[in-house]
Amino acid sequence: MELKNIEKIYEENKPNEVTALKNISAKFEKGKFYAIMGRSGAGKTTLINILGLMDYPTKGKYILNGRSIENLNSKELAKIRNENIGFVFQSYxxxxxxxxxxxxxLPSLxxxxxxxxxxxxxxxDLLKKLDIEERQNHYPNQLSGGESQRVAIARALMNDPDKIIADEPTGNLDTKNEIRIFELLKKISKEGKRVIVVSHNELIKKYADEVLYLEDGELDCHEK
Ligand SMILES: Nc1ncnc2c1ncn2[C@@H]1O[C@H](COP(=O)(O)OP(=O)(O)OP(=O)(O)O)[C@@H](O)[C@H]1O
Ligand SMILES: [Mg+2]
Known part of the structure; x- marks a missing residue:
């Protein structure tokens, strides 16, 4: 997974135009856990939406599995989204x-x-790992925010994807469950997957192999 000079402009050439990402170049390797940090509005969701094929860059190249994504047709993109990428949305x-x-x-069907x-x-097994097995027959409106969040993580892992991308997957969790999830994601990365997690919590630095900081749409620094 490699981004080359990525730029994302929302509402281009309109009065409410926003440049959400500027000149982002980064590589994401197998077996590594990446944290993406930065203030609200810095462009974190925009960046991982592009990485997860939920959105497209305005400029620049995204190389995925050795191919530039603009050369993939919609069927190939859908297959990659379903089988290779486990995505956890900020709002589940x-x-x-x-x-x-x-x-x-659902994703395995x-x-x-x-x-x-x-x-x-x-x-x-996944619901057990996330400690919500006893809620398996509950509907989302019968779950707490943190429980819903853990169901969304289990769903992202269902197809055993080699890339796991999560947008603040622990935003609604207590510290004990948060640590449990960071540890699980760390373990998954060690099994040879790529794990990319947006978080506001400094605790993630203990688990991440690399931390990418975004500031105003720019990659401000890259630690470790
Ligand atoms: N669909 C959109 N149309 C127009 N502007 C957008 C859109 N989505 C995001 N933006 C703008 O792009 C910038 C980056 O937004 P983004 O959602 O990537 O931030 P973020 O770092 O994820 O913030 P947070 O920590 O609050 O989730 C913000 O200024 C936001 O207002
Ligand atoms: Mg966000």
């Missing part, structure tokens, strides 16, 4: 008509990675 986006367990299973039995088993 759980399906309110599905239980916690069904939400976790559109590929053939797991059969019915192993889907169930994997979903329950």
């Amino acid at each position: 986006y759980l399906d309110n008509l599905l239980t916690a367990k069904e939400n976790v299973i 559109i590929n053939k990675k797991y059969d019915k039995m192993s889907r169930q088993k994997r979903a329950i």
Whole structure:
């Protein structure tokens, strides 16, 4: 995963134009845990939305799995999003008509990675790892913010993606659960995956191999 001179302009050439990212170049390697930090409005969500193929840069190149994303067709992009990238949104986006367990299973229904039995088993194992197994049959409106957040993390891990991208995945959690999630993500990165996490919490620095600071859309510094 490599970004080369990425720029993102929202509402280009309109009165409310915002340059959210300026000249960002960065490489994300296998087996590493990256933290993205910076003030509110610095461009963190914009950056990881581009990395997660949720949005596109205005300028610059994004090389993914050795190919520039502009050369991938919509079918290839959809397959990568489903099978290779586990994305945790800042606002969870759980399906309110599905239980916690069904939400976790959902991404696995559109590929053939797991059969019915192993889907169930994997979903329950993930809910156990995140300590919300006993809430598996609850609907999102019956879950607390932190529980919803953990269901969203389990769902992102369901297809065993090699890239995990999370936007403040611990924003609603107590310190004990937050540490549990950073430890889980660290372990996953050590298994050879790329993990990229936006956080406002300094605690993440203990787990990250690299910390990227954004300030006003620019990569301000890169630690470790
Ligand atoms: N869809 C959009 N249209 C126009 N401007 C946007 C849009 N999304 C974000 N912005 C602007 O781009 C800038 C970067 O926003 P972004 O959401 O990336 O910040 P952030 O670092 O994630 O902030 P936070 O910590 O509050 O989540 C902000 O000034 C924001 O107002
Ligand atoms: Mg954000």
